[in-house]
Amino acid sequence: MRIGTNWFKSLALVVGVGVLLAGCGSGGQQTSGNGGASGGSGDKVYVVGTDAAYPPFQMLEADKISGHDIDVMNAIAEAGGFKIEWKNTGWDPLFDGLDKGTVDIGISSITITEKRKEKYDFSDSYFEANQLILVAEDSPVTKLADLKGKKIGVQAATTGEEVVKKAFGDTYEGLKGYDDMPSSVDDFFNGRVEAVVGDNGVLSYYVNKVKDKKFKLIKDDSFEKEFYGIIVKKGNTDAMNKINDGLKKIKENGKLQEIYTQYFGNK
Amino acid sequence: MDWSVIYDYRELFIRGIINTILLTAVATVCGTFLGLFISLGKMSSKRILRWTCSIYVELFRGTPMLVQILLIHFAVIPSIWGILYPGASSPEAIYSGFVALSLNAAAYMAEIFRAGIQSIDPGQMEAARSLGMNKGLAMRQIILPQAFTRMLPAIGNEFIALLKDSSLLAVIATPELNYAAMNVAKSTFERYPPYLTEAAVYLVLTLFLSRVVVRGLEKKYSTR
Numbered sequence: 068m069r070i071g072t073n074w075f076k077s078l079a080l081v082v083g084v085g086v087l088l089a090g091c092g093s094g095g096q097q098t099s100g101n102g103g104a105s106g107g108s109g110d111k112v113y114v115v116g117t118d119a120a121y122p123p124f125q126m127l128e129a130d131k132i133s134g135h136d137i138d139v140m141n142a143i144a145e146a147g148g149f150k151i152e153w154k155n156t157g158w159d160p161l162f163d164g165l166d167k168g169t170v171d172i173g174i175s176s177i178t179i180t181e182k183r184k185e186k187y188d189f190s191d192s193y194f195e196a197n198q199l200i201l202v203a204e205d206s207p208v209t210k211l212a213d214l215k216g217k218k219i220g221v222q223a224a225t226t227g228e229e230v231v232k233k234a235f236g237d238t239y240e241g242l243k244g245y246d247d248m249p250s251s252v253d254d255f256f257n258g259r260v261e262a263v264v265g266d267n268g269v270l271s272y273y274v275n276k277v278k279d280k281k282f283k284l285i286k287d288d289s290f291e292k293e294f295y296g297i298i299v300k301k302g303n304t305d306a307m308n309k310i311n312d313g314l315k316k317i318k319e320n321g322k323l324q325e326i327y328t329q330y331f332g333n334k
Numbered sequence: 335m336d337w338s339v340i341y342d343y344r345e346l347f348i349r350g351i352i353n354t355i356l357l358t359a360v361a362t363v364c365g366t367f368l369g370l371f372i373s374l375g376k377m378s379s380k381r382i383l384r385w386t387c388s389i390y391v392e393l394f395r396g397t398p399m400l401v402q403i404l405l406i407h408f409a410v411i412p413s414i415w416g417i418l419y420p421g422a423s424s425p426e427a428i429y430s431g432f433v434a435l436s437l438n439a440a441a442y443m444a445e446i447f448r449a450g451i452q453s454i455d456p457g458q459m460e461a462a463r464s465l466g467m468n469k470g471l472a473m474r475q476i477i478l479p480q481a482f483t484r485m486l487p488a489i490g491n492e493f494i495a496l497l498k499d500s501s502l503l504a505v506i507a508t509p510e511l512n513y514a515a516m517n518v519a520k521s522t523f524e525r526y527p528p529y530l531t532e533a534a535v536y537l538v539l540t541l542f543l544s545r546v547v548v549r550g551l552e553k554k555y556s557t558r
Contacts, residue, residue, distance in 0.1 A: 158520075159519070159520060162523070163525075182523075186523060218426075220507070223507075223516070223517055223520050223521070224517075224520030224521050228521065229521075232521070237342065237343060237346075237521075238343055238344075238345035238346045238349075240349070240509075243427070243507040243509075244507060244513075244517050244520075245506075245507045246504075246505050246507075250408070250505075250506070250507070251507075253408055254408075254424075254427075254506075254507075257408075257412040257415075257423070257424040258422065258423025258424050259423060259424055259425075259426055259427065
């Protein structure tokens, strides 16, 4: 019996150490692989991560990722002369993927913020956004402050959530952070939240799809203008230079504007 | 790793814990009662009742709970509300949570009850009937008390599963514990502190359920 227990203990130890070593080994390999590729040939295929649940910026059509940001990134890669491979990671795993090196580039309507700049490097901006408030047509609300005490839907961890937290506190009870924008808009039309705060592009796109419902979009001038940027892991200047180079080219040759018009019309 | 985010967001966590407990408690009670009737329905001599209850159990056992939650929250409840109270707001996410968890628990509880009841020797029912009890009285006074003792471990399992499954409600922004942790993780970029805290709280809650509540009940209803 005693021998049996010891046997089991040593077995557990061996397995445990083995797993740990294997983990370290693969981790190390990955990093060195990345280093080699970025240092040498221009043939590296950059893995671009996105959260394809934010139409019209990035969405899934059938099983293909499409949308404004997708077109922009493809155009940048073409102009900048590098190869990319798309990966629909989802929002949170996108950032984790960048941290761990499984994703090289992230484009997903990511607003350039100081907080995010601490952890990631941003490209120049490719889109100018501002926050809008979605409320019922007959709502007396005219600015964010009027929403005090009301239930507000946002997509969790977006700038929309940030402005609400800034106004009403980090743990504001009425704040409902949904996994995605469609869910929060759904629950707005179901009457579960009285307002939705989110980026102009996405909100206008959605609410225009449900034309029979009564609503209005309010612009609060206290909201700062926001700029979407493409992110890479901090210090990945090689990829960043290529992105900024490509972005500059498509800004100059009018391609970026062309894509904008295609999705949002002339404005 | 910055553990101070837990303190900064303590309100969110406390609210989450309270709601998680509330959700589990309500779903346990409703699920148990509903489950009992469904199990009796499944054993009924009326074919329609038997089939309806069987279909119910298969539907809720055979589809992912996450799908049930989404369906109930975004489709079923708004539709029902739209018909009953046109123009009114649908109830908040936590009510969808009560409904989804209770209905799901009922399906599993029904099977636990059926197994428990059928494990009692048919002679018990026959003896009770021959003493002049009607079927309902015999079920309540003779069969169920005996079956309940045998079912307790399985019921305890179901409580714990329910408590853990309530974490799925985060997708519909129900302010429960997992929602709190996910929210903190997303907005602070801290991963270990919120998720480890959450895991620890779930562990404490399930341990309390299994060691104190279920074991206490087992002791109380022990026939030995």
